[in-house]
Amino acid sequence: MTTAAASAGTTASTPAVQLDHASFGYAGRPFTEGVTLTIPKGEVVALLGPNGSGKSTLVRGLLGLTDHVAGRVEVLGTPLAGLTDRSRIGYVPQRHTLSASVRSTVREVIATGQLAGRPWWRRPTAQDRATVVQAAETVGLADRLDTDVATLSGGQQRRVLIARALASRPEVLIMDEPTAGVDAANQDVLAAVLRRLAGLGVTMLVVTHELAALRGIVDRIIEMDAGQVSFDGTPSQYAEHRATVSRAADAGHGDHHPYDHGYDQHDDDSGLLSGAGPMDGPVEEVTP
Template sequence: MSDPVIEVRDLSVRYGQVQALDEVDVVLEPGRITGLLGMNGSGKSTLYKAIMGTVRPAAGSVTLFGGTPAAARGKGLVAYMPQSESIDWDFPLSVHEVVMTGRYGKLGPSRRPRAIDKAAVTDALARVGLTELAGRQIGELSGGQRKRVFVARAIAQEARLLLLDEPFAGVDKASERRIITLLRELRDTGCGILISTHDLAGVPELCDEVILLKNRVLFHGHPDVALSPENLARVFGLEAA
């Protein structure tokens, strides 16, 4: 058995008085697309940050590929697409340059991109359909195109875990279709994918399994069961969970 992609144990995260995550356990195996569903404020983005190792847990542990988040990131195994509003799109990088940052962990001692790195970037851009926009500044792209840049970066990086925080918010349907197809292909090569979304209708087609989050894990299992009226009421309803 290979190590789980993600193993979160008894994870609690607090911001002052706010308990954002409370004793969360999550184990994700390779080759699965896992949907993360929950209302605003349910702790989805905090879970991503804890998995990345950028917020400090009050308690519990996060293990990626059997090691620390820092070790997994150092090996280039993890690609993280934060929620759009937390990204500064004004920094002056081209599409090609952003995707090349996915290769930084693999560059040789000269730190200069070699032919193999350039080929990886070219291939990744072709796969997401952004070849023509390679020279464009990322600030000039549409929402859907920006998400595809991130997917291209993950592909160039050869990441084995994709953490996608609301990748479809503000994205046109054509880009969404294209991204979903790519995510399936990556899943089929053994990548683990954790994707938060508010598009419940798209969940059965997209996800192999679903986590319902309300600061705690209310459910983790088959999408059809996650989307039962009872479970939806528990996670999105106003009554106490």
């Protein structure tokens, strides 16, 4: 599975995402303020923060779903307002299951990911159909293409949603809690999918509360609090940051962190800092 070739005017050195004192919000009122960061192409970034910290507002802003209130925002070298080809950004929403109200096969659901980049009157080409198969192969569901999605487990349905996002061959993939709502075994399968995508050089911004599930996959961690970036660094730097916060709290100089990403010394021993991952082999099938 490969992503789309870089569009005219962009190069390998063009950042995937560039924010300079950017603010996003609703009805013209900012909810995230003064965010400055650069995400290079091919980087895998975990976006952390408690509920209400602004992380969802930020990613929805990159998708054009919240108001761009202030600052400079560029995606793939293009100002956000001028990014007309939204298929260049893939999105996996925070949804645990697919609706069973309309009967659809895995193939049909994945194919809907191509609709945004194709005129309504043009029928799918042979290349379109091949890309759907490739997306299914990437998430380990090639043998389920003609299966009714309603019969799949929650973890399998989440993989269908990832494949749907990949069907447009995006240059940036944004995922909201991809490992949420599934058991530990299926979390490992989903982590293997993300590891495979990282190996293919896909730029990923992953909103998560479960950092331990992504050990050895993320290159960088960005933490938000009260609408602003409170930390930006590598996994090893984040471990030091958390240790400092914990020591300060234990010494009575501050509060414990208000949320838990499942990141502790056990996670360090399990390989988040060393780069070892939960699954280095092929994607395997896990049933509920």
